[in-house]
Amino acid sequence: MSVSRSPRAAWAALRCWPTRRWIAVASATPAATLALGVPTALIPTPLFSRSVPPTWWNYPVLVITALLSAVVLATYVRDPAVPLGDDATARSLGSFGAVLSFLAVGCPVCNKAALLLLGASGALSYWAPLQPLVAVVSLALLTEAALRRLATEAACPVRPGA
Numbered sequence: 001m002s003v004s005r006s007p008r009a010a011w012a013a014l015r016c017w018p019t020r021r022w023i024a025v026a027s028a029t030p031a032a033t034l035a036l037g038v039p040t041a042l043i044p045t046p047l048f049s050r051s052v053p054p055t056w057w058n059y060p061v062l063v064i065t066a067l068l069s070a071v072v073l074a075t076y077v078r079d080p081a082v083p084l085g086d087d088a089t090a091r092s093l094g095s096f097g098a099v100l101s102f103l104a105v106g107c108p109v110c111n112k113a114a115l116l117l118l119g120a121s122g123a124l125s126y127w128a129p130l131q132p133l134v135a136v137v138s139l140a141l142l143t144e145a146a147l148r149r150l151a152t153e154a155a156c157p158v159r160p161g162a
Contacts (some may be wrong), residue, residue: 003152010150021074022100028070036098037062040106052124060136069094075149088146093148097141104135150161 037043041050042062072094108114108128115123 004082006151007147013150013153016153020085021077024077024137025067025072028073029066032066032069032073033062036102036105040102041110042105043144051109052107052128054105054107059137061101061105061139064139065098065105065142067137068146069098070144072149074144075146075153093141094145097138099143100134100138100141104131104138133151 034043038045039048040052040058040062041048042058053124103111108131110121111123111127114127118126
């Protein structure tokens with residue numbers, strides 16, 4: 001079945017959402033913000049600190065990631081009016097996008113993989129300049145996951161042989 005993943009189809013699906021899904025978005029957005037912002041020390045706490053201060057683009061990526069993650073999560077809240085359907089690809093895209101967001105906004109020297117592979121100076125010289133690109137890719141994956149999930153809601157089910 002071919003499904004339009006256009007923003008127009010996504011808005012059409014969002015307009016039909018029941019209240020419980022909007023409550024899920026409203027609850028999941030701050031939770032996702034904390035889940036991403038606290039370990040990356042974008043939200044200051046005594047638990048974590050950053051060796052390298054955050055850059056200006058870290059905060060918009062944090063907010064957009066939280067919103068897109070919440071929308072994707074809310075699509076899993078069951079609506080009895082919509083037939084059951086699952087898009088495993090969208091789920092994978094959303095998960096991978098969220099992990100990439102974590103790597104994108106995190107401190108480049110605090111990333112253990114980058115630190116082990118490149119050393120401290122390599123993490124700052126090579127990984128830090130790649131982080132904005134990783135952020136763009138992560139947001140693109142989360143957007144695609146949201147569009148796919150919303151598009152399946154807006155699609156009319158087609159029965160074989162009908």
